[in-house]
Amino acid sequence: MHPTDSPAPTLVFREATAEDVDALVELVQSAYRGDDSRAGWTTEADLLDGQRTDPEAVREIVADPSGRLLLAERDGATVACCQLEHRGAHxxxxxxxxxxxxxxxxxxxxxxxxxxxxxxxxxGVTEMHMTVISVREELIAWYERRGYRRTGRTSPFPYGDERFGVPRREDLEFELLVKELAAPGVSPA
Incomplete structure (x- = not known):
């Protein structure tokens, strides 16, 4: 390493707490809605207006004993997050x-x-499930490259419930994606 080069900042993962709620709401909103989201490729701004989440929903996830809200920090700043929920076998x-x-x-x-x-x-689960808006082909392709498979199983978008956004299209639905995970302690091939 050259003396003027600095190492890449370390990514630190931790479970979110109630103190993280406002920062997480801002992060999720910035990634999916409005003009700020257009700086990234995961925006839903052309599909949905309004909010993606709110403080009450994030507080519920943080407090839920069956799940975790995992966040990633770099240099003390929250840069990414995901919700994980234990649902029996998956x-x-x-x-x-x-x-x-x-x-x-x-x-x-x-x-x-x-x-x-x-x-x-x-x-100890060996399968991960997620739902993705089915018209998000580029995002689904990203998950497929990481081992997730489309199931063809869909569920309706919650039209009329503005907690999930205000749809700009009439054809939104969620598709279930599934990935088989290696057993605990076994490295994936």
Whole structure:
């Protein structure tokens, strides 16, 4: 390393607490809604207006004993997060957000890898589930490159419930994606 080069900041993962709620709401909103989200590639701004989450919803996730809200920090700043929920034989992955200006540099991949490791080690599950808006082809392709498979199983978008946003299209629905995880203590091939 050249003397003027500085090492890349270390990514630190931890479980969110009630003190993190406002920062997490801002992060999730910035990654998915409004003009700020357009700096990244995960924006839903062309599909939905309004909020992606609110403080009450994030507080509920943080307090839920069946799940965790995992956050990633760099130099003390929250740069990414994801929700993990233990659902018996599998875990659910949701509320995945990466700060828009940091997308495309491997941060999302690192968070997803840590989430998969966490659910295997903590809950012993061997399968991860998530739902993605089915018209988000580029995002679904990103998950497929990481081992998730489309199931064709869909569920309706909650039209009329503005807690999840205000749809700009009439054809929104969620598709279930699933990934088989290696058993705890077994490295994936």
């Amino acid at each position: 875990a659910y992955f949701g509320m995945f957000a990466v700060r828009p200006g940091l997308q495309g540099g491997g941060l999302g991949r690192a968070v997803l890898t840590e989430a998969e490791r966490f659910v295997r080690a903590t809950w």
